Amino acid sequence: MNYRQSQLPPIVITADDLHRLSLLANSTMTRFPRLAHFLAREIDRANVVPGQVDLSGVVRMGSQVRYRDETTRHVRNVTLVYPHEANIDRNRISVLTPVGAALIGLLEGQTIEFQTPSREKRSLTVLHVSTEPTAADVKELSQ
Secondary structure, eight states, rough: OOOOOGOOOOEEEEEHHHHHHHHHHHHTHHHSHHHHHHHHHHTTSSEEEOTSSOOTTTTTOEEEEEEETTTTTTEEEEEOOOOGGGGGGGGGTTSSSHHHHTTTTTTTTEEEEOOTTTTTTTEEEEEEEEEEEEEEHHHHHOO
């Protein structure tokens, strides 16, 4: 994944997310090298904060995110999850996808440009971030 460091927005992640995401990136380097490198570079450039810090409006693991693709102008609502929790039918996207890795740590209003594995340029803007569980998430947890 090529990108220019100077044009990337600052991002924030918690120390707990840093640890788990680092393990994920390292453990998937062989199977998914481009995505693993992209995720590793994103977490390497992140401002790391303690887990108890209020990160309202910051995309974290488990966040519900509304973002706009700046090329298509399409708006999507997704939940950012670890690979084993991903389910495209339920709009649960893995952090080990180009979009998921690009979103991690962004604040509402920030835009990031990145390149997909097929070398397509993408640009996403975070419109809204919520860490409150959705009705569907609550229903799933109660089953």
